[in-house]
Amino acid sequence: MKKHLLSALVLLLSFTAFAQQEPLVSPELHADGSVTFRILAPNAKDVKMVGDFVANWEPQTMTSSSTGLWTLTTKPLASDLYSYNVYIDGYKATDPSNVYLIRDVANVFNVFIVPGGKGDLYRVQPIPHGSVTRRWYDSPKLGLNRRLTVYTPAGYESSRAKYPVLYLLHGMGGDEEAWITLGRTPQILDNLIAQGKAKPMIVVMCNGNVVQEAAPGESSLGFYQPTFELPHTMDGVFEESFPDIIKFVEGNYRVKASKTTRAITGLSMGGFHSMNISRYYPNTFDYVGLFSPAIHPERDSTSKVFLNIYKALQVQKDNGLKLYWIGIGKSDFLYKDVAAYRRTLDLVGLKYTYFESEGGHNWANWRVYLSEFVPLLFK
Amino acid sequence: MKKHLLSALVLLLSFTAFAQQEPLVSPELHADGSVTFRILAPNAKDVKMVGDFVANWEPQTMTSSSTGLWTLTTKPLASDLYSYNVYIDGYKATDPSNVYLIRDVANVFNVFIVPGGKGDLYRVQPIPHGSVTRRWYDSPKLGLNRRLTVYTPAGYESSRAKYPVLYLLHGMGGDEEAWITLGRTPQILDNLIAQGKAKPMIVVMCNGNVVQEAAPGESSLGFYQPTFELPHTMDGVFEESFPDIIKFVEGNYRVKASKTTRAITGLSMGGFHSMNISRYYPNTFDYVGLFSPAIHPERDSTSKVFLNIYKALQVQKDNGLKLYWIGIGKSDFLYKDVAAYRRTLDLVGLKYTYFESEGGHNWANWRVYLSEFVPLLFK
Secondary structure (H helix, E strand, C coil), X not given: CHHHHHHHHHHHHHHHHCCCCCCCCCCEECCCCCEEEEEECCCCCCXXXXXXXXXXXXXXXXXXXXXXXXXXXXXXXXXXXXXXXXXXXXXEECCCCCCCEEEECCEEEEEEEECCCHHHHHCCCCXXXXXXXXXXXXXCCCCEEEEEEEEECCCCCCCCCCECEEEEECCCCCCCCHHHHCCCHHHHHHHHHHCCCCCCCEEEECCCCCCCCCCCCCCCCCCCCCCCCCCCCCCCXXXXXXXXXXXXXXHHCCECCCHXXXXXXXXXXXXXXXXXXXXXXXXXXXXXXXXXXXCCCCCCCCCHHHCCHHHHHHHHHHHCCCEEEEEEECCCCXXXXXXXXXXXXXXXXXCCEEEEECCCCXXXXXXXXXXXXXXXXXX | CHHHHHHHHHHHHHHHHCCCCCCCCCCEECXXXXXEEEEECCCCCCEEEEXXXXXXHCCEECEECCCCEEEEECCCCCCEEEEEEEEECCEEECCCCCXXXXXXXXXXXXXXXXXXXXXXXXXXXXXXXXXXXXXXXXXXXXXXXXXXXXEECCCCCCCCCCECEEEEECCXXXXXXXXXXXXXXXXXXXXXXXXXXXXXXXEEXXXXXXXXXXXXXXXXXXXXXXXXXXXXXXXXXXXXXXXXXXXXXXXXXXXXXXXXXXXXXXXXXXXHHHHHHHHHCCCCCCEEEXXXXXXXXCCCCCCHHHCCHHHHXXXXXXXXXXXEEEEEECCCCCHHHHHHHHHHHHHHCCCCEEEEECCCCCHHHHHHHHHHHHHHCCC
C-alpha cells in the first residue's frame, strides 16, 4: 500500500509540476567548504548566481553544458549562512532544488550553511531545544492586538525557575519574524546554552513597526507586498508603547522582573529603538546592545525623540548599568554615525564595549553580534 | 534620520538585487474574484503560469507587452486559497512580486487568497488569536527527541480551564509544518472559534515520519532535499509510538484527558494513521476523522499493521464513539479504496459520517474537511 500511495503521489506531483525536472543536488557542499550549484535551464541564454558568497554580491555567470545544466563551483567558503538568488536571462528566480528560502523585507532568497565554524552555531544540533511561540498581546498604548515571537529555553516548561529576558529588536522593513528566520536566533541560543556559554534566557522578538498588528501576511491586512516605508517607525511612538510589551512578558512568563535580569538589543533601527528605550526607562535594563545602530542625534536634533538626549544618557549612566555594547562593521554605511555616537557617549562618560567587525550592514554581521552579545548577559 | 536610513537601505537592497525591477502588483485581486498576474521578463520567449486556479493545473500562457511585461487575468475565481508557479522558458520559478510562498514536500509555490467566501476562513481576521508553538518532546519508543507544533486557542494562557485536544496528522511527504502552512490551521481554528462554530480546543500537529526528529531543515540533518520516500511510514511504528505524544500533551498542557475530549484526524497517510491509532487504542478517541485516507486492508492483507483489523474495528465499535467521519473527493485516486473501506465499516457495523466533495487529493479539499470536521467536535 505504501508503494501504491507513493507512486500515485509522485505522479500527482509531476503532474502539477508539468515541466518535470530530474532531481538535482544544489547546492552541493564539498569537504573543503566550496559549493557547487546546479540549475537546469535548457532554454536560457544566460544564468547568473547572485549571493553573499562573493564580495559585494557580484553576479557570477554559470557555465552551461550541452544538456542545459548550468553549474558553478565557488572557492572554499568560510563557515557561515549564505543567501543567493538565480537570474534566468535576467529574471530573478530561486534554485528549485533548494527549498530553504528566507524573506528579507520584499526579497526572497535561498539559503545554505557551510559548517565547520561559526555556521555550526546557526545549525540545529542534536542537543536540547527551546520552544518558539507566535503569540498575540494587547498594546493599550497603540490600541492594537499585536503579534510577537517568544523563545523559551529548553527546560523552561518543566522547570519552576524564573528566567532573565532579552528583548531582541529588528531593523527597518523587518518584523517579529526577522530574528527567527534571518537571525537564526533559536539555533544560536540553543547552541550557546548547551555549550554553557550563555545563561538560559527568554528571548522576546516583538514588532517595532507600530502601525502593524503583525508581520506582512500574518495580520488582518492579508497578503501584501512588504515595504521599508512605514509611518512612525523612528519618532518615539514604539519607545512609548514598549512598557506594554514588558508588562505582557512579565505578566505571562516565569521571569525575573528586575533591572539585572533585563537586556535589550536590536539591529539598525532596532539599535535606535534599544538606545532610546533603555534611556526612556533609564533604570530598567542592565544590558543594552546596539547592532549597527541608526543613531545620529546631531543630524536629527529637531526630532522629538532626541529631545534631552544628553541629559537622559547622563541619568542612565548615573543609574549604573552592567553592559552597553556596540557592534558595527568597518564598511557599514552607518560607521561614521556610530563613531559620532561613541564620541557622545565619551562626553557623557557612559562606558561601552565596542566590537568592530569586517563587512557592512547585513545579517552575516548581526548573527555574529548576537552570538557575541548573548554570552555577556546575566553573568 | 529616518529618510536617510530609508534611502540607504533601499540602495542596499537594489544593490543586492542587481537587476532591479519596478515594483509590480502581482497577483492583483479584482472585486469580481478575477486575478491579474504580472511578470517582468523582457528576455523570455515564453512565460506560463501553472496553478490550481485552473482545472488540472493546465499551463496558462501569459501575454507579453513590448516592454517584456507578461500578464494574465483569470476568470472570476471562487473564494479560496490558490497556489501557483511561473515558468520562464520552461524554468520553474516563482512570482518575485509575491513573497508568500509555501513548501509542499520538495515544491515551493506562491499563494494568494480570494476573499468573500470560504477563503475568509483561511485569512487572519481582526479577532482573538491563538498561539502557535514549535516545541520538542521525548519519544522513548522511537528513541528520539522530536518536534511538534501546538495550537492553543485564544485565552488558553490566561484561563484556568482545561481544553479538549485534536491530534491533526499530515500526509506522506509532510511533517509538523504542513497543517500550519498548507492547512491554514491557526486561521481556520481562530475563525471557527470566534464565530462560535467550534469549541476552543488545543490542536497538536505532530510528525508522522518516525525516522525524522523534525521537518526538513528543522533537525540536526541540516538542509536537505525533502522526499516522499521515507522508511517506516505505514508499517505500524508511528501508531505504536503514538502514546508518547498523548503522554507529552496530557502531561504538559491543561487538557481534559478523557475519551470524550480527544479527537484524531489526518489526511491521506495521516488518515491511515488516524484509523489505525484510533483502533490500536480503541477506547481513547470519541472523534475520528479520515481525510482522503490511504486505507486498503484487502490489498495489503499481509501487512502487519492490518492484522486483526476487523476484530479491532469491532472492538472500537463496541466501545462506542461519537463520530467517525470520512471525507473524500469524487476524483481522488483513492476514491475506490475509500468506497471499499466504507463497505468494511458497514460489515462491521461501525457507523460513520460521510462527506463527499468535488475534486481530488489536494489541500483545497483538506482545508474544507478540517473546516467541516472541527465544528462537530466535543459537542
